Amino acid sequence: MIALADMIPVRPVRIGDNPGLAWAEGLTLSLPRPFLEASGLAAGLDSRGDLRLPDGLALPEAAAAAASVRECRAFPGERPVSSRLPFSYHVLPAVVRQFVAKAMGRRLRGRQGHWARFPLWPLDLGADFLADLAGPDASARPAGPTPVVLSHDLDSAEGLANVVELFLPLEEAHGARSMNFVVPKAWPLDEGLLGEIAARGHGLGIHGHDHGNTTWLLDGPARRHRLEQSRDLARRHGMAGYRAPSLLRSRELLRDVAACYRFDSSIPTSGGPFPVPNNGCATARPFALEGLLEIPLSLPRDGSLLFLGHAPGEILALWQATAAAIARSGGVVVLLTHCEKRFSGNAPMLAAYTAFLDHLATSGTYRFVRMDALADCANGPHPA
Numbered sequence: 001m002i003a004l005a006d007m008i009p010v011r012p013v014r015i016g017d018n019p020g021l022a023w024a025e026g027l028t029l030s031l032p033r034p035f036l037e038a039s040g041l042a043a044g045l046d047s048r049g050d051l052r053l054p055d056g057l058a059l060p061e062a063a064a065a066a067a068s069v070r071e072c073r074a075f076p077g078e079r080p081v082s083s084r085l086p087f088s089y090h091v092l093p094a095v096v097r098q099f100v101a102k103a104m105g106r107r108l109r110g111r112q113g114h115w116a117r118f119p120l121w122p123l124d125l126g127a128d129f130l131a132d133l134a135g136p137d138a139s140a141r142p143a144g145p146t147p148v149v150l151s152h153d154l155d156s157a158e159g160l161a162n163v164v165e166l167f168l169p170l171e172e173a174h175g176a177r178s179m180n181f182v183v184p185k186a187w188p189l190d191e192g193l194l195g196e197i198a199a200r201g202h203g204l205g206i207h208g209h210d211h212g213n214t215t216w217l218l219d220g221p222a223r224r225h226r227l228e229q230s231r232d233l234a235r236r237h238g239m240a241g242y243r244a245p246s247l248l249r250s251r252e253l254l255r256d257v258a259a260c261y262r263f264d265s266s267i268p269t270s271g272g273p274f275p276v277p278n279n280g281c282a283t284a285r286p287f288a289l290e291g292l293l294e295i296p297l298s299l300p301r302d303g304s305l306l307f308l309g310h311a312p313g314e315i316l317a318l319w320q321a322t323a324a325a326i327a328r329s330g331g332v333v334v335l336l337t338h339c340e341k342r343f344s345g346n347a348p349m350l351a352a353y354t355a356f357l358d359h360l361a362t363s364g365t366y367r368f369v370r371m372d373a374l375a376d377c378a379n380g381p382h383p384a
């Protein structure tokens with residue numbers, strides 16, 4: 001198994017006679033040093049990290065390396081601060097949570113070398129590079145425009161009200177439909193609004209249990225009991241997908257989720273500093289994991305970017321540049337925004353979101369796809 005310390009940043013500057021890797025030329029991504037050495041590719045690596053590939057490469061073993069890279073930091077392992085509190089951190093007033101997060105973000109912004117050693121921030125496609133290195137058949141690239149999946153985590157009644165009032169009309173005006181993950185047991189759910197979201201053609205999914213950030217730490221029976229408590233809600237609203245609160249996931253949690261849902265979207269491509277440093281799967285392509293289709297969150301999330309102190313204009317530019325790199329690589333663009341005012345439910349962030357939707361709708365490079373439709377099309381395992 002590949003360890004975090006094995007991952008090194010490299011920049012392919014010559015891809016040889018391998019057109020399937022042209023997307024990676026000039027892009028910095030992480031590869032495992034043991035693989036580079038065992039495959040002989042290290043001979044083309046210079047002291048600056050520039051990598052030159054020879055012609056005539058045949059490296060089928062790169063497929064196994066791709067899987068190892070995807071799972072190297074897919075599960076955080078260690079507990080973030082919010083999971084160590086002796087109470088649900090959601091009982092803290094929102095303003096206190098926001099203050100704590102901003103203070104952490106300010107401190108962290110200058111320490112990217114600590115929290116983005118791997119995956120690199122804001123994007124790391126190391127696993128996809130290895131998959132394509134293994135050969136054109138090792139990873140199916142979608143034909144036509146790049147799929148774009150919009151998603152929201154509705155962490156509060158305010159978020160649910162705001163998505164209906166502020167976000168859905170914007171998305172519908174651009175011909176897009178979003179996936180909306182709701183917290184089943186934290187606040188009284190307005191099922192009338194859930195019905196409206198579905199009636200307007202948008203998707204609904206389950207966002208954990210009570211957003212206390214502890215489900216992934218429970219023992220098996222307690223964890224499964226929690227998942228079971230949301231089954232009726234999920235069935236009533238046709239919810240086929242799951243997203244873990246604060247993206248706190250474990251292999252064991254995903255195995256249990258697989259018994260209830262068809263897909264999961266809890267693993268970021270590059271997680272940034274949250275929920276823990278150096279977390280993510282370094283791929284922007286959906287993949288099979290623990291009996292589920294995993295749809296990685298491939299764009300940096302609104303919360304992380306705001307915590308790090310980025311202005312809405314910078315966030316827009318970052319989303320556009322990251323989406324362009326993902327499109328070139330044959331991945332899927334997946335965006336998470338939160339609809340509360342303190343996240344994206346405010347005028348400056350809604351303006352950035354609108355501009356991003358304009359860009360996606362008019363560039364000719366992208367097409368909007370609902371997350372569950374993407375899961376239906378993907379070649380992943382689909383438990384009934």
Ligand SMILES: [Zn+2]
Nearest residue numbers: 153155245246
């Ligand atoms: Zn959430």
